[in-house]
Amino acid sequence: MMTPDLSSPAALPTPALLLDEERMKQNIARLAKRAEKLSVSLRPHVKTAKSVEVARRLTGGVPGPITVSTLAEAEVFFDAGHDDILYAVGIAPQKLERVQALRARGCALVVILDCEAQAQAVVQSDVPALIEIDSDGHRGGLRPDDPALIRTGRILHDAGCLRGVMTHAGESYTVRGAIAHADFAELERKAAVSAAGALRDAGLQCPVVSVGSTPTAHAARDLTGVTELRAGVYMFFDLVMAGIDVCAVDDIALSVLTTVIGHQPTKGWTMIDAGWMALSRDRGTAAQDVDQGYGLVCDVNGHVLRDLIVSSTNQEHGIVSHRSGVDGAMPDLPVGTFLRILPNHACATAAQHDRYNVLPQDGGPIQTWPRFGGW
Amino acid sequence: MMTPDLSSPAALPTPALLLDEERMKQNIARLAKRAEKLSVSLRPHVKTAKSVEVARRLTGGVPGPITVSTLAEAEVFFDAGHDDILYAVGIAPQKLERVQALRARGCALVVILDCEAQAQAVVQSDVPALIEIDSDGHRGGLRPDDPALIRTGRILHDAGCLRGVMTHAGESYTVRGAIAHADFAELERKAAVSAAGALRDAGLQCPVVSVGSTPTAHAARDLTGVTELRAGVYMFFDLVMAGIDVCAVDDIALSVLTTVIGHQPTKGWTMIDAGWMALSRDRGTAAQDVDQGYGLVCDVNGHVLRDLIVSSTNQEHGIVSHRSGVDGAMPDLPVGTFLRILPNHACATAAQHDRYNVLPQDGGPIQTWPRFGGW
Incomplete structure (x- = not known):
């Protein structure tokens, strides 16, 4: 619940909602x-x-x-x-x-x-x-x-x-x-x-x-x-929109910053601190040509880690795995590594957060824009 | 966003999270x-x-x-x-x-x-x-x-x-x-x-x-x-727990109060103002013996309306229908009718709300207990 004024997403408490301005x-x-x-x-x-x-x-x-x-x-x-x-x-x-x-x-x-x-x-x-x-x-x-x-x-x-x-x-x-x-x-x-x-x-x-x-x-x-x-x-787009060709994956402006918190190597699982509370329960790509699980995994800079998805979630845990399910296909992601998850459905994912951490166009410090909910 | 001090859930702005103390x-x-x-x-x-x-x-x-x-x-x-x-x-x-x-x-x-x-x-x-x-x-x-x-x-x-x-x-x-x-x-x-x-x-x-x-x-x-x-x-239980016999449906202490806002009679649909924003995207009963959709429908007093479920949701819309899909099986629910929806997953549904509207044991006025989120 800190108010960040930071020059890198890697200094934010995770999970956190990032917005690429x-x-x-x-x-x-x-x-x-x-x-x-x-x-x-x-x-x-x-x-x-x-x-x-x-x-x-x-x-x-x-x-x-x-x-x-x-x-x-x-x-x-x-x-x-x-x-x-x-x-x-x-x-x-x-x-x-x-x-x-x-x-x-x-x-x-x-x-x-x-x-x-x-x-x-x-x-x-x-x-x-x-x-x-x-x-x-x-x-x-x-x-x-x-x-x-x-x-x-x-x-x-x-x-x-x-x-x-x-x-x-x-x-x-x-x-x-x-x-x-x-x-x-x-x-x-x-x-x-x-x-x-x-x-x-x-x-x-x-x-x-x-x-x-x-x-x-x-x-x-x-x-x-x-x-x-x-x-x-x-304004944000998401994997559902990318999945029906309204935008490219690289147009998606919203992501959830998360930290690696563990591994189950025999299963090919990397555990992260973004569960459905941070990502939402939305499975909007499940019925599309490409099922992105609970979200597509990027490195801390927003570059897609090919074929890595959040395959399962609990409240504050996510499981990242390779589409193939094979552990050997996983990159080395030690405990403490930051990742970014692109959302299935921006409306549902954003609704789980009370602020946008805005990555500014000019590379300056991260800004905080509040968001609200309720009726 | 009003703070209610009311003697009946029917006077609350909807959707609203109710807690049966x-x-x-x-x-x-x-x-x-x-x-x-x-x-x-x-x-x-x-x-x-x-x-x-x-x-x-x-x-x-x-x-x-x-x-x-x-x-x-x-x-x-x-x-x-x-x-x-x-x-x-x-x-x-x-x-x-x-x-x-x-x-x-x-x-x-x-x-x-x-x-x-x-x-x-x-x-x-x-x-x-x-x-x-x-x-x-x-x-x-x-x-x-x-x-x-x-x-x-x-x-x-x-x-x-x-x-x-x-x-x-x-x-x-x-x-x-x-x-x-x-x-x-x-x-x-x-x-x-x-x-x-x-x-x-x-x-x-x-x-x-x-x-x-x-x-x-x-x-x-x-x-x-x-x-x-x-x-x-x-402490709350939910339809997932009822579906695996940990509790009875009548033990579920949490529900979402909602209002009927329209109908599509030829489809057997009654529209309500509780969508996934109020109910969550959780479909935890989908893999159980009885799929409760996005929640089981009760009248304003919490009595289950047999076989009525929220079959579909958008952000602020829910569609209530009979399990059979037959419109003739639907009770008369005019625009403005209050209903209560029992949640699949209490954790996920409660997370969509910033307060509990507590129905007190002694029948006194509804109390407001704040709840919080974030990390």
């Missing part, structure tokens, strides 16, 4: 360029970052429009100057009081919903809303041709609360390559634009048409009819 | 009785609880001997009065400075290790240690007949740092029923007692013989030669 900057610039080319505004999702310092860098160095996944995020980021916020989890009526309190303080906070019961609750609280559209059967939302869309839209419209539609093709994570992701991007666009058209044909306003997921945002070829693009994990 | 009290009493019967002292592991209030109840209402998994835990619990602490993760040489700092403040902190390199580092810091013994091939530790045991013991002994041996049969989690767990308890006992005997035969001191895991602690028939028993998740 240069890689993050490149990842942010990449999507900003795409949004510009596609003529849509970008509304980054800050659920992965949960950091005021990271969020500011996502919106051009000043507090800009963001997407959040909790009201705790809305409150923290509003206090940090972000006053244009989309809360992109279906609204529970019990949460409207907190939404109203933020709006009363000047936050242009918009909620999402996908049924008439929610719409009735929302209009009673005079809160603006987007209707969630189901573009790929992934989770929530109304299909664009569901008659409930117009009924829900009319409840909102008549009270002046209808702001538009939004969709998220979460299933895009399950396919690999830019061509497949572009297909999902077109699913998102078609569903959202078609729902917006249905609302307008019924005489209802629909200024906002919001789409996005990290894979589709990087692959979309055309976003005609869309007004804004959302994405969440793109 | 009565159940916890019964679970604590159950293992205390066993330890007494087996004539061993109990050294509860507080890695699951990470709460000063819970820890005090584990050690009879006053700060007593505990086991920890991080130095952050050692520091917090020492500040709360616990001065007899075992840090039960193989020591990294870089951590000895913090260990020494705690010891200098009066904390009887003991570390564990399983190789000569660690022993050399430990004696240079004059820190007492237990040697970790491998009783079941689960993770770290030396086999009792490994010649390195005596070599490592002698390094410690000659510097006055040898305190004893410890083992943990983590593989006991993979078998079901008291008979199978008793077999693992005997594996633990035999390995630890045999290692202690080998050290003593070599003329080395070995006062402490420490064993334990939650399944073996509840099933051990005889602990002759053992001096202390460790267990971690027993």
